[in-house]
Amino acid sequence: MALNLDAMRGKLDKLNGKGDGSKNQFWRPEDGENNVRIVSTPDGDPFKERYFHYNVGTSGFLCxxxxxxxxxxxxxxxxxxxxxxxxxxxxxxxxxxAKQRFFSPVLVRGEEDQGIRVWGYGKMAYEKLLTIVLDPDYGDITDPESGNDLKLMYGKLPGASFPRTDIRPRPRKTILCDDAVGGDERCAELLETIPSFDDLFERKxxxxxxxxxxxxxxxxxxxxxxxxxxxxxxxxxxxxxxxxxxxxxx
Structure with missing residues (x-):
């Protein structure tokens, strides 16, 4: 019997944290400048809203x-x-x-080899993102052929208690995967790694x-x-x- 390559790919994806709910699926901005591309989900809504209870037990959980x-x-x-x-x-x-949190699938520039990951953020960032996508000067920033990357400046301001995320769309339209990333073939592979938000968090x-x-x-x-x-x-x-x-x- 021939080797089942699909099964082997599934095993490799599991080891790399793809599709198994592992921490590798999540991305958090580092201090300073970060560049990401939000990727649209099959339902056309890449801004997912969830409510969590914290301060009860050892970790947060869905309400x-x-x-x-x-x-x-x-x-x-x-x-x-x-x-x-x-x-x-x-x-x-x-x-x-219950606290409101938002999540989007993103491709992190410079880390494309790690696939599509999930970025979690708060209400202020969510409002900024909606303002950007509704601005006719930008249009569909998630379009894989003519979308916009986002520049995120992340960190604490002097005297601040919590870090702040400043979000600015890159003005130039770009493709999701250029030749350096792997072109159309790699792009198709990446789009298949978009995490399922229905399975991302355990439902209690x-x-x-x-x-x-x-x-x-x-x-x-x-x-x-x-x-x-x-x-x-x-x-x-x-x-x-x-x-x-x-x-x-x-």
């Missing part, structure tokens, strides 16, 4: 309610904290509310999110026994745990 319309225990708990009305409870609620069920919240509350309270979300508890509890229970069961 079931804001992304999929499912029940979300973290949203319910955050709303209860907010409705409590105290300065402290509102501060805690803000930490737990309501029960899984409930379990994460239970563990978070137990850890935060310092109690070795997990306090189940939305259920009465018996026995002695410390003041913090009692406050959580009152909010959850009110």
């Amino acid at each position: 079931p309610k804001r992304n999929f319309g499912d029940a979300c225990p973290v949203c319910d708990f955050a709303n209860k904290l907010w409705n409590e009305g105290t300065e402290e409870s509102k501060k805690q609620a803000k930490d737990l509310f 069920t309501t029960e899984e999110v409930k379990s994460i919240l239970d563990q978070f509350m137990a850890t935060d309270s310092g109690n070795s026994e997990v306090v189940k979300y939305g259920t009465p508890t018996g026995g002695s509890t410390n003041a913090v745990e009692s406050a959580f229970n009152d909010l959850l069961n009110s």
Whole structure:
């Protein structure tokens, strides 16, 4: 039997982090100047919006309610904290509310050998990108034959707490893959490596999110026994745990 080259390519792609959800799929700007080309997705919308919960457990995760319309225990708990009305409870609620993030597939200039990767950014960058694509002077900046690269200046300004991304479109129209990159053949290969945004982040069920919240509350309270979300508890509890229970069961 002949060697299955497609299977071999799939194995190599997995090792290189293509299509398996690995960290290699994501790109973050380095301090200073970066040059990228946003690549359009099959649905024609390369600006993907997602909502995440942070500060609960060890890592962020997709909000079931804001992304999929499912029940979300973290949203319910955050709303209860907010409705409590105290300065402290509102501060805690803000930490737990789902945060909006945006993602686009990009080809990073100078790193074309790593394929199409995903750039994550915030609302200000998103608004700037929409302004650029709606400007008739630029048109479709993602067009592989006559699009525009973007110049990103990334870093902290003096005295700033967080880094800033300044986005400017390159005025000259260029092709996505010139001869130095590999031409049309390489371009076709690159376009096949656009990550699937439906599979990029794990979708957690309501029960899984409930379990994460239970563990978070137990850890935060310092109690070795997990306090189940939305259920009465018996026995002695410390003041913090009692406050959580009152909010959850009110």
